[in-house]
Amino acid sequence: MLKNVDLKHLSCFLSAVESSSFSHAALIQDLSQPSLSTRIRQLEQAVGATLFHRHGRGVEPTPAARTLYERINPLVAQLQTALVEASAIDSMYQGEVVVGIVPTVAGRLSVKLAAGARKKMKVRVVESFSGHLQEWLLQGDIDIAVCTAMPRRRGITQTLIRAEPLQLVGPADSGPTRNEVRFRSLQEVPLILGSPQHAIRQILDQTARRLGVTLRVQHEVDNLEAQLRFVRQGLGYAILSEGALTGTPQSNELRMCRIIEPQIQRHLVVATYPKNEAAKPAVKSVAAQIARLLRTGNRNRC
């Protein structure tokens, strides 16, 4: 019976009841008066009842129209709200989002992130160290940083994902025979560490100063792949976070020993800059997705 009746018909009807005038209703609905009149006539044909008494000075809703109005008014309002909400949600999954990731996490996160991106959303991944990522975030070059927790900086929001114990990484056939190594013992082995700006290096330097330990830094190498190559060639030991080797080739050629006394950790965070979030609604959803992926990955390993 209600064939060919759509939201436009109902909106016109509601406006006509409220204004008691087709002309005023047409203005409200941004239509010409004849067009609105046609809509009302189609609705009357569909309902099978007269909804308005026409007279020389406007129209008057019939009892049938008043009953219909009471029933559909809240439904149309709900429907219009739902449409607005759906449109807002859709805009959250559009556009390009640039994510900066520290190398020790990039390997395990990048592919999952790209695979999980929505159709209308493009996720671009760049790799660098925590210090660089902080600067890029503030400059607006990237939208999200997945990095080691940084000192509080104005405007940056950090969400802690997890604490990752640091481990000594050496060739599988050498190094300490136990699965744990004391921090003080690190002064006895040649180390391959990142430059002093590197977040893990800063954690190590800070702990060493506190304990009065002098670290033997044999090579300063910022690139993760290069560090691992140095280690495989027996040039020294790297110190990396748990999970850093996940997904890297030849990880079975390497051996990891957890550092204890004290156990040192790096805190992995997802950092965003609220100004970027306001400009790109998609940033919030991607940041949430990253947090979910990293936390899930953590559970899987355990």
Add this chain to the structure above:
DNA sequence: TTACACCTCGGTATCCGGAA
């Protein structure tokens, strides 16, 4: 893939009826 026919929608111009 393109061209054509058909349909729907919304516009303007005009007519008509009723109230002041």
Add this chain to the structure above:
DNA sequence: TTCCGGATACCGAGGTGTAA
């Protein structure tokens, strides 16, 4: 009689379905 507002006629634009 005048003015206001709804109804009707007609036209153009755009979308859709179908056949070549």
